[in-house]
Amino acid sequence: MTxxxxxxxxxQALEQLLGPKGFISDPDSIAPWLTDWRGRYHGQSIALLAxxxxxxxxxxxxxxxxxRIPLVPxxxxxxxxxxxxxxxxxxxxxxxxxxxxRIRSIDPEANQAVCEAGVIxxxxxxxxxxxxxxxxxxxxxxxxxxxxxxxSTNAGGTQVLRHGTMRGLVEGLExxxxxxxxxxxxxxxxxxxxxxxxxxxxxxxxxxxGIVTAATLKLAPRISRSVTVWIAVERPxxxxxxxxxxxxRFGPIIETFEVMAADCIGNVLRHIPGTRLPVAPAAAWxxxxxxxxxxxxxxxxxxxxxxxxxMLSDRNSGVLDAAIAxxxxxxxxxxxxxxxxxxxxxxxxxxxQFDVSVPVQAMPDFMIDTAAAAQARIPGTSASSFGHLGDxxxxxxxxxxxxxxxxxxxxxxxxxxxxxxxxxxxxxxSISAEHGIGQMKRAELGRLSSPARLTALRGVKTAxxxxxxxxxxxxxxxxxxx
Numbered sequence: 001m002t003x004x005x006x007x008x009x010x011x012q013a014l015e016q017l018l019g020p021k022g023f024i025s026d027p028d029s030i031a032p033w034l035t036d037w038r039g040r041y042h043g044q045s046i047a048l049l050a051x052x053x054x055x056x057x058x059x060x061x062x063x064x065x066x067x068r069i070p071l072v073p074x075x076x077x078x079x080x081x082x083x084x085x086x087x088x089x090x091x092x093x094x095x096x097x098x099x100x101x102r103i104r105s106i107d108p109e110a111n112q113a114v115c116e117a118g119v120i121x122x123x124x125x126x127x128x129x130x131x132x133x134x135x136x137x138x139x140x141x142x143x144x145x146x147x148x149x150x151x152s153t154n155a156g157g158t159q160v161l162r163h164g165t166m167r168g169l170v171e172g173l174e175x176x177x178x179x180x181x182x183x184x185x186x187x188x189x190x191x192x193x194x195x196x197x198x199x200x201x202x203x204x205x206x207x208x209x210g211i212v213t214a215a216t217l218k219l220a221p222r223i224s225r226s227v228t229v230w231i232a233v234e235r236p237x238x239x240x241x242x243x244x245x246x247x248x249r250f251g252p253i254i255e256t257f258e259v260m261a262a263d264c265i266g267n268v269l270r271h272i273p274g275t276r277l278p279v280a281p282a283a284a285w286x287x288x289x290x291x292x293x294x295x296x297x298x299x300x301x302x303x304x305x306x307x308x309x310x311m312l313s314d315r316n317s318g319v320l321d322a323a324i325a326x327x328x329x330x331x332x333x334x335x336x337x338x339x340x341x342x343x344x345x346x347x348x349x350x351x352x353q354f355d356v357s358v359p360v361q362a363m364p365d366f367m368i369d370t371a372a373a374a375q376a377r378i379p380g381t382s383a384s385s386f387g388h389l390g391d392x393x394x395x396x397x398x399x400x401x402x403x404x405x406x407x408x409x410x411x412x413x414x415x416x417x418x419x420x421x422x423x424x425x426x427x428x429x430s431i432s433a434e435h436g437i438g439q440m441k442r443a444e445l446g447r448l449s450s451p452a453r454l455t456a457l458r459g460v461k462t463a464x465x466x467x468x469x470x471x472x473x474x475x476x477x478x479x480x481x482x
Contacts, residue, residue: 018060073207074094078141080355114186116213134223186216209460210470223255230288234283250304268344279322360391392429
């Protein structure tokens with residue numbers, strides 16, 4: 001397809017519907033939204049559509065449906081897998097939800113907020129804080145990622161252990177389906193057995209089944225008192241043993257549980273100014289835990305300290321040293337080590353990053369064995385990982401050999417990706433934990449998925465979007481890819 005195939009009458013109707021604020025055709029204004037977050041994918045589009053409300057979204061989709069115009073929904077354009085980038089042939093229009101940025105309501109008593117798709121995550125955090133609540137999902141792109149995009153990718157983060165992914169935080173959903181009809185499912189029903197759950201079909205669908213316009217989201221009580229701990233351990237297996245012990249002792253107050261290889265920490269210490277390790281020994285692995293003590297008595301901190309002391313005195317525990325943050329500045333310094341790992345990785349040279357998941361019990365073996373296997377398979381590379389041990393999410397990195405130029409990742413990406421993904425599948429895992437499939441992992445999803453999964457994915461897509469106008473080229477593998 002070429003731009004000429006987009007009916008001029010349809011463009012005129014869209015311009016009349018949306019007005020100058022909602023119909024943008026100036027190439028310079030569109031340009032920033034044509035490239036993905038990582039700069040790997042570049043598309044073209046002759047117009048960016050920015051409706052102001054759900055009614056306008058529905059009208060846009062009806063026009064697109066009538067004229068068979070593909071639409072690429074876009075929020076903050078923070079996709080890590082090219083999921084919000086238009087095709088290179090300019091055959092699609094960008095449908096931006098950024099103008100739909102109202103928090104329609106926030107109810108601290110019900111622990112719920114109704115947000116439009118364009119609400120920025122940090123804005124919701126601030127609004128919840130003002131009423132004594134919080135939205136318990138956070139990530140590095142919180143200043144630009146939008147609620148609609150987070151829902152469409154079923155985003156996760158560091159608090160999944162306790163609160164789940166976006167799927168577990170969405171209690172109701174409003175969306176425009178591919179024919180332009182509006183699905184009104186915002187009511188936060190605890191029980192609803194009216195057949196297929198459209199809400200859960202749309203969550204994680206990456207805009208391929210419809211346009212998320214608003215959601216009823218679950219809030220949590222604000223944390224009034226917490227404890228943050230940094231622990232050095234010998235192996236990731238010791239970290240898992242520690243997690244199970246802490247779960248048995250403290251249960252649901254464990255907010256986050258992160259595990260990190262020493263060389264990931266080393267990159268941070270080398271490239272991020274002002275960082276330092278909170279513990280003394282040169283351990284091979286490190287753990288960061290945050291406890292929510294808001295509903296606990298004053299002796300809870302002492303219980304945590306005693307539990308750590310018992311483990312430190314047990315030579316078989318694998319716990320080498322521990323530090324408890326004494327103030328907010330120390331809490332921030334602990335978290336800075338974890339949150340700047342990707343930034344430090346980029347500063348250290350070319351690398352390939354993988355967002356994968358495996359069963360929690362398999363995660364320690366996977367982190368060690370796959371790193372060793374990757375280094376043996378691709379001579380000169382180094383491999384290591386960090387991640388959310390409580391939910392099995394591994395951020396696995398393969399770094400280029402010393403002296404490799406900036407093209408190393410592009411040249412070696414297919415081979416390394418196939419190898420790592422094969423290891424993931426062998427461990428019973430998923431090639432996408434929290435970033436989605438987009439276009440970057442689409443072929444690999446086709447290669448590694450069972451016929452049953454591919455049949456179901458394609459069947460749902462065809463049933464709801466028979467014209468194929470919703471975010472073409474994303475998520476659903478082509479027939480040649482599986």
